[in-house]
Amino acid sequence: MIALYAIALGAPDGLAGARGEPLRRLPWGAMTLLAGDAPLPLSAETLRAHEAAVRRIAEQSEACLPARFGAAAESDDALVKAMRAREGELLDALRLVRGREQMTLRIHGSPVPAAAGAGGTGYLEQRRREQRLPALDPLRAALDGTVRAERIEPHTEAGLLASVYHLIDRGAAPRYAQIVRETPLGDLRAVVTGPWPAWSFAPEVARS
Amino acid sequence: MKRRELTPAEQIVEHADASLLEIIDHVLNKGVMIRGEVMLGVAGVDLVYLRLEALLCASDKLLSKGEE
Secondary structure: OEEEEEEEEOOOOOOEOOOOOEOEEEEEOOEEEEEEOOOOOOOHHHHHHHHHHHHHHHHHOOEEEEEOOOOEEOOHHHHHHHHHOOHHHHHHHHHHHOOEEEEEEEEEOOOOOOOOOOOHHHHHHHHHHHHOOHHHHHHHHHOOOOEEEEEEEEOOOOOEEEEEEEEEEOOOHHHHHHHHHHOOOOOOEEEEEEEEOOHHHOOOEEOO | OOOOOOOHHHHHHHHOOHHHHHHHHHHHHOOEEEOOOOOOOOOOHHHHHHHHHHHHHHHHHHHHHHHO
């Protein structure tokens, strides 16, 4: 059993996995699959070790799509076979994240109540607009030219409205964080972390 | 009565700090998966998923309290 750590462009030799083991580079077209020993069991320490290994890959490669903790295959051949059906999608994603990294915003605040009387299509359209969080538009305007792509994940927990994931150029994190700090968001509160490898910009599932 | 030992997933949920919660969201919730392959060592991970939003929300409240 082998663990997948990342799919990368321009990954160097000498990278290490969560146990410190040398990662094997499996060439696959223009891409490289980075594989290590079998996945470690779930614990706080192994989650941190997996994140650190992916971070090292991302920092030293041109482009890196992180693999989720626990992604594993029986063999190198099985791993490549599992990826094959998604080659185009993975390449597109690698081109998007090349030379970039991710910032994460947790948006806290009270949800805007839905307007009464909106039914059917109108309701769905309204929900779509709400999930895009128009209250963040002033921040989007301030970050214009800094953010290259955005993903939003709405939440249902009271007080936590959404997670917003932004792709920025490498090295732009200090400027990004300063803009977030200095942009008023009314009743909303944005907690920023990063830079991260581009976890939220990887296609989620490679079908075997 | 002797308390049973917490599972690894329960230990993570009980003791996670803000930085670990951020790592959990990225490392367990995001990234490339391999469908049809074994997800080794991830038994109980559903519990972490279920609690993650609440924990992220709570960690912000703790943070806010510390800043006051």
